[in-house]
Amino acid sequence: MRLPEAKRNGEAAHPGSRLPVSGASVDINRRRLRLLEGLLSRTDTADCAQLALSWLAEEFHIDRSLCLVRPLRDQSLATIAAHGLPSTATSTFAISLDDWSNPLVTALNNKRSNFFPAAHSSGDRRRRPSTPFEDSAFHVIPFGVSGLSADMFGLLLVAGVPALAGELDWYTNVLGQKLHEMLRQEMLNEGDRRQERERTLLYSIINAVTDPILLTDTEGRLFIANARALTLFTASEEESEGRRSAVRMNNMLLSSALSSKALEETGAARRELLLVNPVDGSDLLFELLSTVAGDPRHGTGVVSILRNVTDLRRASEEIEENYRKLRVAEVQARAESDRLNLIIDSVADPIVVTDAAGATSLMNEPAERLFTTPPRASAFEQRWVQTNDAHFSSFIAGMLVSADTRRVGEIGLIDPTSGEAMPVEAIAGKILSEHGELTAVVTILHDRREAIEKAKLYEQLKQASDLLERKVQTATADIVQQNELLRRQAIALEQASALKSQFLANMSHEFRTPLNAILGYTSMLLKGIAGPLAPPVERQISRVESNGRHLLTIISEILDISRIEAGRMPLQLSTFRIADVISEVRAELEPIILRSKLTVTVSLDKRLRPVRTDRQKLKQILLNLLTNALKFTHHGSITISARRVRGERTVAISVADTGIGIAPADQERIFEDFRQLDNSPTRAYGGTGLGLSICRRLAQMVNGRLTVESQLRKGSMFTLTLPVQGRR
Amino acid sequence: MKATKKKANRPRVLLVDDYSDAREMYGEYLEYSGYDVIEAANGIEALQRAVDDKPDIILMDLSLPVMDGWEATRRLKADERTAGIPVVALTGHALAGISDGAREAGCDSFVTKPCLPEDLVLEIKRVLKSAPSSPVVRRSRTYVKTIG
Helix, strand or coil, rough: CHHHHHHHHHCCCCCCCCCCCCHHHHHHHHHHHHHHHHHHHHHCCCHHHHHHHHHHHHHHCEEEEEEEEEECCCCCEEEEEECCCCCCHHHHEEEEEEHHHHHHHHHHHCCCCECCCCCCHHHHHHHHCCCCCCCCEEEEEECCCCCCHHEEEEEEEECCCCHHHHHHHHHHHHHHHHHHHHHHHHHHHHHHHHHHHHHHHHHHHHHHCCCCCCECCCCCCCCCCCCHHHHHCCCCCCCCCCHHHHHHHHHHHHHHHHHHHHHHHHHEEEEEEEEEEECCEEEEEEEEEEEEEECCCCCCEEEEEEEEEEHHHHHHHHHHHHHHHHHHHHHHHHHHHHHHHHHHHHCCCCEEECCCCCCCCEECCHHHHCCCCCCCCCCHHHHHHHHHHHHHHHHHHHHHHHHEEEEEEEEEECCCCCCCCCEEEEEEEEEECCCCEEEEEEEEEECCCCHHHHHHHHHHHHHHHHHHHHHHHHHHHHHHHHHHHHHHHHHHHHHHHHHHHHHHHHHHHHHHHHHHHHHHHHHHHHHCCCCCCCCCHHHHHHHHHHHHHHHHHHHHHHHHHHHHHHCCCCCCCCCCEEHHHHHHHHCHHHHHHHHHHCEEEEEECCCCCCCEEEEEEHHHHHHHHHHHHHHHCCCCEEEEEEEEECCCEEEEEEEEEECCCCCCCCCCHHHHHCCCCCCCCCCCCCCCCCHHHHHHHHHHCCEEEEEEEEECEEEEEEEEEEEEEECC | CCCCCCCCCEEEEEEEEEHHHHEEEEEEHHHHCCCCEECCCHHHHHHHHHHHCCCEHHHEECCCCCCCCHHHHHHHHHHHCCCCEEEEEECCCCCCHHHHHHHCCCCCEEECCCCCHHHHHHHHHHHHCCCCCCCCCCCECCCCCCCC
């Protein structure tokens, strides 16, 4: 506060003293200069005001003063400097310009100074404004830029006498101009900053817009562009060639789109513009909105906003595609539904579709027959249909309240056409929506009458089949038993056969012993050892002898067969010449040959080599064959031949005769046991009929074969074929 | 053969058979054919007669009571007093293996019954001829089967 200082400096400055007069004008000019210099050196309004008030105290001895200024865009006057007044009163002192009743405001508006004398009563106080001067007298002097009436912006309040105001004109003028200048400067600075902030904000806003925004002239030259637009339409020298050419292309496209001609032609401000994305070269489709902005100062400009509709286009295409698909799907669904209806109708079993409330929404024809009354239905039919409906409804109701999604049950319906009981199997399934809500219940009814009938038949069939099976089992068991019996019998038979063979062997020995004596004595009798015999006796003894020999042959042959069958005739292999065996056989039968008067020739293959086989058995076969040939041949010849069979390791030995021969039908039978073709008791030929049977068995034992070729009354040829190397 | 009937020069045949008819028949014919015949009905008896009477040849039936022909032959051949006497086996058994058994027992010849007396005499002659009163007759073994 300058008050104490003023007191210090302000000697002789007492209230109500008169101001110095013009008598000292030189002095005044000097002091005024000092004020002007002080004001010039100040840059702050408060400092200026304070300096001015101090100067006033010094020059005019005004010990108390106050300066109020209207700050920019403010509707009040605020204290900026005070002199000789308590700071508590001045620091908050302000005057609202809206307070028209305030005499200070009136003074400012009227640009007229005013004097308020000291108040002495409460009435005086009511007539004057409340100021830091309280009850003491003060002047109110408005100040501003002289000549400009509108620019009154401050009040100067000074204590003092009424005549003082006119003397302060210069002072208020100088201070007013100075403060006005400073305030204006402040105001300008403030305006610049605001403009800058607004510009930045504006740019931030347009840059924040993702759509490119441009201000161009009508030729398409760029004035202002936001960041998104810059990437499309500008490229520095450092950018790649591809990006720069894309930018050039975009500029060309934009210019042609924005040319005044194009604008006039299309008329509309909305057009599509296809640009190139400089980043990746892809196509970008924009919707161009252009507005021509006329500005008298900068000429006509065009504001363009480009909205990227590439995605939009794609989206709209997709929507179109989806719509198309939807249409197709709808058609398919309708076809599906038609087909489904067709299928449902073609099913012979009744099908009923019920909605979630239990009401029937669909049924096929067989179901209609059960649950709807036909026109001209009889009372019976109507009642049966109602009964069916009731039964079915109760089934569905049970299904609806239960948690099962599937239910199989049996419903006793009535066939409305015949009135007979119709048990049906009902298979019901719930149809649930995606969210698990029940949408429908589908029930298929299956007539059980046929199945029941079938089951009955099946049961009968099963019983019959069981019966049959039991019978078969019994029969099978019988067969098994019989098989076992047969098996045992076979074993018993085998044993019996072995016993038989043993028995025959023993019997043969027992037969031989007496036969030996018979033959011996007969032989002796015929030799005449006991004296000569009368011819009839000799003939009779001869008969005894020949019968004895026949009996002996029978016994020997039976023995051979039984030995073969009992497996008691082992092979004895040796190597020998066939020619030797043939000559032995021939020699043994020489007496018979001589007696028969037949020619017996032997024909041997020169290539014959020794064979390895059972010599005894071969000899026995050949003896038998030659004996037979001699027996059954009455005239002609017998040929014994032996040859190698070409290509096979076998030899064939044949005995051919010109005898009685064998009919084709009998040719195999002659090899059977005890078989002579003439089986009558008076047969012409002796023999047991076992010879050939034994021969064939013996041939088999040495891996050989015995065959016959014969013609009745022409002769027979028996051939023995046997391997060169016998069995080992 | 109608040889001389001088008893002293006659070859002695020991005829062993349990069947008397056979013994008698062969004996009669052998006597008729000029042989001195002595007889035995079983194996033990045959051994005794062989030692006592020293036959030139023995006709041995194989199926004999008391001691069978095989055993008797083995013993004869084991006894040096009788080992040199040829033994002709006679049997009514025609089963295989019989002749092998006889050979093993030491028989010099084998004849299957029925055998006619004249055939038997032929065989005796043959055996005696191949070993004329020699004690070493074993080598000339032949086996004859008569009458098919």
